[in-house]
Amino acid sequence: MPDIEQLSDLCKLLGDKMRLTILSLLKERELCVYELVELLQTSQPNVSQHMRKLKAGGLVKEAKKGQWVFYSLHIEDKPFLNEFFQHLPSQKEKVDAISCEDLNCCD
């Protein structure tokens, strides 16, 4: 059972537009760093820093595949966030519109 401080720290992570967008994108499927850079139209270091925080907060997990790093949601152990995540607007169209193949990454 998480205490107030752990919960407020979690909310702080969710309380940033770019991070919350990242999480909503990851709801669709796992994504590599470069896909996130494209989807968010920001810099690679900026994505990396956000991913580090999300990972430290236990909200995402990473999988290294060769030289590429894929991130995916890790919220199965946080039932109190279920409804919230279900209500995140769908990003299906945006995520479907890109692929590692098109971006020449992760092939």
Next chain:
Amino acid sequence: MPDIEQLSDLCKLLGDKMRLTILSLLKERELCVYELVELLQTSQPNVSQHMRKLKAGGLVKEAKKGQWVFYSLHIEDKPFLNEFFQHLPSQKEKVDAISCEDLNCCD
């Protein structure tokens, strides 16, 4: 249906230990400013500023009774926060331990 920015703004409000504590206290019953000052062991202006933000974010509502202001939770219209609020640790003991009568306020 709230968009990502509205949701991240809401999370930002929840992402502060004192504000999240206030909300968990209000889960028990409505409270006046001075009760919150006592429960949180902080200054009256600090409480007022947090309440203003929570009110602006639509998370609490206020009721003026004479010279006193009572705050209460307003989350019925936010189903995506239901589970989250249910998981906030109970503050029943703390809230039960104080009363306007003891504090000589709101009588």
Next chain:
DNA sequence: TTTATATATAACTGAATAATTATATAATCA
């Protein structure tokens, strides 16, 4: 109508934090 009480707002300060720029690490390929 002066005084006291309850709460809010404003101005300020210091700390936290997001984004950028520059650099480092780590893996792959020629």
Next chain:
DNA sequence: TGATTATATAATTATTCAGTTATATATAAA
């Protein structure tokens, strides 16, 4: 091995934000 690519980290800057101090408003009581 040296060059290239993918990602991470460090250092810096600018902004945001929580808390304090001082002051204002508003209601009630003397």
